[in-house]
Amino acid sequence: MSATPVLRVSALTKRFRGVTALDQVYLDVYAGQIVALIGPSGCGKSTLLRCLTWLEQPDDGFIEVAGKPLGRELMPGGVVRRHSRRQIDALRPRIGIVFQQFHLWPHMTALENVVRAQTVVLGRSRAEATRRGVELLTRLGLADRMDRHPDALSGGQKQRVAIARALAMDPALMLFDEPTSALDPELVGEVLTVLRSLAGIGMTMLVVTHEIGFAASLADRIAFMDHGRILEEGPARDIMAAPKEPRLRSFLDLVRTDHRITRTTANPTE
Amino acid sequence: MHFDPAVLVDYWPLLLQGAWLTLQVSAAAFVMGYVVGIAIALIALVPGWVPRLVTGLYVETLRNIPFIIILFVVYYGLPFSGIRLPAVLVGTAALALFASAYYAEIVRAAILALPRGQFESARAIGMSPMSAMRHVVAPQILRTLVPPSTNMTLTMMKESAVLSSITVPELTYQSLVVQGNTFAPFEVFAAVASIYWLIAVVIAEASRRLERRVGTAQAGASGRNRIADRYLSLVARRT
Amino acid sequence: MGFKLDYLLSILPRLIAAAAVNIRLAIVIMLLALVLGTALTIVRAQKIASVNALIAVIISFVRGTPLLIQIFIAYYVLPAVGLDLSPEVAGISAIAFNSMVFVSESMRGGLATIEAGQIEASTALGLPPHAIWLKVVLPQLFRRIVPVLINEATIVVKGTALLSVITVVDVLRTAQQMASASYRPFETMIGSALVFLVINLVISLSGRVAEARFAAARV
Numbered sequence: 001m002s003a004t005p006v007l008r009v010s011a012l013t014k015r016f017r018g019v020t021a022l023d024q025v026y027l028d029v030y031a032g033q034i035v036a037l038i039g040p041s042g043c044g045k046s047t048l049l050r051c052l053t054w055l056e057q058p059d060d061g062f063i064e065v066a067g068k069p070l071g072r073e074l075m076p077g078g079v080v081r082r083h084s085r086r087q088i089d090a091l092r093p094r095i096g097i098v099f100q101q102f103h104l105w106p107h108m109t110a111l112e113n114v115v116r117a118q119t120v121v122l123g124r125s126r127a128e129a130t131r132r133g134v135e136l137l138t139r140l141g142l143a144d145r146m147d148r149h150p151d152a153l154s155g156g157q158k159q160r161v162a163i164a165r166a167l168a169m170d171p172a173l174m175l176f177d178e179p180t181s182a183l184d185p186e187l188v189g190e191v192l193t194v195l196r197s198l199a200g201i202g203m204t205m206l207v208v209t210h211e212i213g214f215a216a217s218l219a220d221r222i223a224f225m226d227h228g229r230i231l232e233e234g235p236a237r238d239i240m241a242a243p244k245e246p247r248l249r250s251f252l253d254l255v256r257t258d259h260r261i262t263r264t265t266a267n268p269t270e
Numbered sequence: 271m272h273f274d275p276a277v278l279v280d281y282w283p284l285l286l287q288g289a290w291l292t293l294q295v296s297a298a299a300f301v302m303g304y305v306v307g308i309a310i311a312l313i314a315l316v317p318g319w320v321p322r323l324v325t326g327l328y329v330e331t332l333r334n335i336p337f338i339i340i341l342f343v344v345y346y347g348l349p350f351s352g353i354r355l356p357a358v359l360v361g362t363a364a365l366a367l368f369a370s371a372y373y374a375e376i377v378r379a380a381i382l383a384l385p386r387g388q389f390e391s392a393r394a395i396g397m398s399p400m401s402a403m404r405h406v407v408a409p410q411i412l413r414t415l416v417p418p419s420t421n422m423t424l425t426m427m428k429e430s431a432v433l434s435s436i437t438v439p440e441l442t443y444q445s446l447v448v449q450g451n452t453f454a455p456f457e458v459f460a461a462v463a464s465i466y467w468l469i470a471v472v473i474a475e476a477s478r479r480l481e482r483r484v485g486t487a488q489a490g491a492s493g494r495n496r497i498a499d500r501y502l503s504l505v506a507r508r509t
Numbered sequence: 510m511g512f513k514l515d516y517l518l519s520i521l522p523r524l525i526a527a528a529a530v531n532i533r534l535a536i537v538i539m540l541l542a543l544v545l546g547t548a549l550t551i552v553r554a555q556k557i558a559s560v561n562a563l564i565a566v567i568i569s570f571v572r573g574t575p576l577l578i579q580i581f582i583a584y585y586v587l588p589a590v591g592l593d594l595s596p597e598v599a600g601i602s603a604i605a606f607n608s609m610v611f612v613s614e615s616m617r618g619g620l621a622t623i624e625a626g627q628i629e630a631s632t633a634l635g636l637p638p639h640a641i642w643l644k645v646v647l648p649q650l651f652r653r654i655v656p657v658l659i660n661e662a663t664i665v666v667k668g669t670a671l672l673s674v675i676t677v678v679d680v681l682r683t684a685q686q687m688a689s690a691s692y693r694p695f696e697t698m699i700g701s702a703l704v705f706l707v708i709n710l711v712i713s714l715s716g717r718v719a720e721a722r723f724a725a726a727r728v
Contacts, residue, residue, distance in 0.1 A: 053394045085398075092396035103391035107409045120405055121396040169395060334663065334709035335702045336670035339681060343702055346694040350512060424573075431575035435674060442577060455585035463574045463582070470573035 004067045005030045006173045006204040007052070012061035014047055014228075021047040022058065023228035029173065034195075034205045036215035036236070039225035040251060045208040048225070049175050052206075053097050054088050065094055066172040093121055096166030096174040100182055102158045104150040110161045111137060111146040114168050122169065129168070136164040140194065155183045156190055163194065167203075174198065176207040180214055192218055212255045216240050224248045277457050281448040288444030289465050295362050295440060296427040302366035303426070304419075307373025314378050325374065332371035338432045340368050345436050361433040369426045376418045380411040413485045420477035424470055431466075441465060517696040520687055524700045527683035528708060531669040534601060534679070538665050541605040543658075546612025550620070551642065553613065571610040577671055579603045584675045600672040608665055612658070619654040620646070659716030663709040670705065680704050 007029040014022040021044045029035050037045050050056040052063060054071050063070040070091050073081045104113050114133035118124045124132075137146050140160040150158055159179065166174060179195065180188045188211065195218055199205065209215050215222055216236055223233040224245065232245040243249045278285070314325035332340065344364040348355060355363075384407060392402035434443035445462040449455050553561055571579070583603035587594060594602065623646060631641045651658075673682035684701040688694035 055390055055394060089393075089396050089398055092394060095394075097394050099387060099391060099394075101385075101387055103385075103387035105388065105391075105406050105410075116405055117395045117397075120401050165395070330710070331706060334667075334706050334713075336667035336681075336705055338670050338673075339698060339702045339705060342694070342698040346688075346698055350695060428575035431577040432671070434577070442575065442581075445578070445581070449585060455582075455589050459578065459582045459586050463570065463578055466575060466578060467570060467573040 003031065005064075006033075006066055007206065008062075008064040009048075009052075010062045010064075012048070012051060012058050012063065014044075014051055014056060014058045020228050022051065022061075025061070025225075025228070025230055027223060027230055027233070029204055029206055031204050032199075032202050033221060034199050034207065034219045035221045035223060036219035037206060037208045037223050037225060038210065038212060038215050038251075041210070043225045044228040045225055046177055047228075049097065049177050049206075049208055052175060053092060053095055065091060068094075070095075089121075093169035094172045096169060096171035098159065098162045098166055098174065098176050098179065100178040102150075102162040102182070104158055104161055104165075106150050109147050109149055110142060110153065110157075110164075113150070113161055114165045117165050118168050132168055133164070136167055137161070140164055156187050159183065159191065160194060163198070167198075171203075173204040173206065176205065176209075178208055178210065180209060180211050188214060212240075212252065224251065226251075274454065275457055275461075277452050277454045278448070278461055281452065281458075284444050284448060285441065285461060285465065288439060288441035289469070291358070291438070292427070292430050292440040292466075293469065295358065295365065295430050295433065295438070296423070298362050299365035299369055299426060299430070300423055302363070303369030304373050306366065306370035308377050310370060310374035311377035311381065314374070315381065329371045329374055332368055337364075337368050337429045338435060340364055341432060341436060357436045358433075358438045361430075361436055361438045365426060365430060365433070368429065369422060372422045372425075373419065376415060376422065377411075379418075380414045381407060383414060384410055413481070416477060416481050416484060420473065424473055427469060427473065428466070513693065513696060516691070516693055517700055520684075520697060520700050521703070523687065524680055524684060524697075524704050527678070527680045528704045530677070530679045531666060531705075532708065534597070534604075534669045534672065534677075535662065535666045538601055538605045538608060538669070539662055541601070542608035542612050542661075542665070545605065545609040546616060547647070549609060549613040550616040553617070554620075568610050568614070571607055576604065576607055576668055577674065579607055580671055580675060596672070596675045596677050600669075600675060600677055604665060604668045604672075607668070608661060611661055615654050615657045615661075616650060619650045619657075622653060623649055656716060656720055659712060659719070662712050662716075666708055666712065667705065670701075 005028040007027070009025055009027040012022050012025040013020070023044075025044075025048060027035075037048070039045055047056060051058045052070075057071070062072055062074060068091060069083070071083050071088055073083065075081050104110075105116070108116060111130070111133050114136060115126065115129040118129035118132065119126055122129075134146065137143065137160075140163060142157060142160055142164070145153060145157055150161070153161065159182075163174075176195070179191050183191065192214065195205065195207070199218075207215070207218065219236045221234060222236045222239040223230050224239070224243075224247075225231070226247050232239065232243065232248050239248070240252070243252055310325050310328060313321050315321075341361065341364040344367065345357075345360050348360060388406050388410065389402055392406040393399070397405065430440060431442040433440055434446065437443065441462055445458055449458045452458065549564070553564060580600055580603040583594070583599040583606075584596065587599060587602075627645055627649075628641060631645050636645070669677075669679055670681045673679050673685065676682070680701045684697040685694075688697040691697075
């Protein structure tokens with residue numbers, strides 16, 4: 001691919017009190033791609049997402065979103081320039097993130113959650129922000145729930161409001177932190193539908209998930225992370241069918257074994 | 271022993287003047303004290319050990335020393351810096367200083383009780399810290415702030431009686447004046463105690479109305495921290 | 510004239526000696542408040558409507574009026590009713606009365622956290638009411654309200670400073686006397702502030718140590 005990637009992560013490193021959470025992470029995500037980030041717990045997936053929105057400050061490495069550097073910039077001459085808080089805040093709307101717990105603002109209605117973000121951060125007029133908010137929420141199937149407060153919404157509905165809130169900012173890319181884990185297992189299919197519809201409009205997405213099946217169904221590419229490094233990355237089908245990295249192979253085997261167990265117990269005659 | 275309210279007839283205006291000054295001083299000290307308290311709370315939340323240490327010293331010092339001594343320290347200390355103010359202003363400033371330590375802890379506890387994700391989601395979307403505080407944090411902590419703040423404000427109002435020691439003509443000072451003139455301590459202090467009690471009732475009622483407008487901490491917010499709630503009601507309980 | 514540190518250091522011994530008065534008074538007051546507060550709580554637990562109504566009024570009065578006014582009432586009004594008390598005794602009575610109410614209120618709060626099942630089980634086992642109180646309820650109650658009581662102790666210590674206003678010679682009054690002789694009121698006030706700061710910090714810290722011990726002993 002010759003176009004500039006929507007997200008380019010180079011040599012990203014993050015340490016927490018001696019523990020290296022991210023160890024020289026390299027990742028490129030191109031426009032319209034859905035990349036699933038999988039790996040065992042503690043591998044650094046969530047840390048990576050948090051660094052991508054600068055909720056954590058990486059110790060080393062660079063992030064570029066739609067060609068623009070985030071937080072740290074490599075100047076000609078090898079000097080690393082740190083961005084001011086204002087510069088970082090200016091770029092943040094372009095990186096949409098949907099948290100595992102959604103973190104909707106409970107004192108506002110669903111619509112207001114989407115509107116307030118636009119008026120305060122992007123300076124849109126209330127009328128314009130409301131128009132876009134209504135449109136987004138309607139498209140996500142929440143036309144009749146817009147005036148409800150988050151505590152009156154189901155988990156799946158809350159997630160869609162969180163998605164709408166991030167989408168309203170016109171992001172270049174959407175990040176998802178474990179989109180299925182806060183919801184009942186039966187709803188995984190619904191999440192898949194919502195995310196596929198986003199992909200359908202050409203949104204670039206990076207999805208952190210521990211559900212391999214979900215990742216395999218949704219993603220174009222899968223990246224496997226372990227101990228803060230991306231060990232293998234490639235087209236979803238190839239990764240699932242023929243993983244090269246031994247640790248990835250054992251990881252996938254572990255998951256496939258679990259599936260075999262469920263299948264066995266479902267057939268008591270065996 | 272006889273109870274003769276007529277003794278006070280000539281002195282009611284004096285007592286009411288005193289009561290009015292008590293109210294004014296309390297209101298002014300509340301506003302100033304809360305502003306300073308919010309500032310201290312926000313400083314205490316800055317990452318690093320230095321801000322916490324400095325604000326911790328501030329709060330612990332003001333909470334462990336009797337207010338009457340804080341008052342005297344301010345009263346005798348100001349002339350050192352060359353500032354000469356009338357007693358009533360000195361007293362109000364000392365009262366505000368005293369209250370600010372408690373308000374700071376109340377605000378800090380309320381902010382910490384809010385899940386981190388609220389602030390983070392606001393920042394992740396691009397809001398400045400100030401905007402995040404204004405649109406997301408403050409509206410949510412408002413309801414948790416009301417009960418402990420009321421408690422502290424009542425305490426502060428009662429503490430204003432101590433201002434009589436530097437001749438501020440508030441209610442307690444006037445009670446001593448009237449008692450000195452009438453030698454009817456029972457009537458005087460019965461009247462004065464009733465006035466204080468009335469002011470306390472008014473403040474408590476105003477707080478109840480405010481709670482209804484802002485919503486009690488029980489309504490609305492889901493996923494509240496129960497442990498934080500108990501801490502909040504104990505923290506500001508008393509001076 | 511500027512702040513003289515050496516003067517402050519020179520008066521500290523006298524102030525610390527005077528602090529013994531405050532500490533002694535505080536101990537007496539706390540003990541009185543604990544005993545009276547416990548008694549008051551037991552009385553309230555009997556749930557006699559008229560008694561509880563009267564107690565409610567008293568509590569409202571004590572919580573709604575300044576401690577200084579309560580001290581003045583003990584000092585000026587009681588003699589008029591025939592009770593001529595020394596300044597110290599009047600002061601102790603006023604602060605103990607005030608504290609008693611607070612102790613009772615916190616015990617009420619603490620009682621609510623003790624499961625009713627314990628009292629039911631004890632009654633079922635045949636324990637008489639006073640034994641239930643003494644052996645089952647009170648021990649648990651005190652363990653739970655220790656932190657609150659420690660806080661109250663620091664408040665009582667701070668309250669004793671007010672007794673200087675009714676001529677009790679405590680730290681503050683000593684400081685004021687020294688100030689009028691030396692014309693250095695600021696240093697004397699800072700000195701008394703430091704004394705109270707240390708006393709209360711010691712109380713709070715021992716409270717935390719005691720809390721840790723109680724927590725370890727809690728089943």
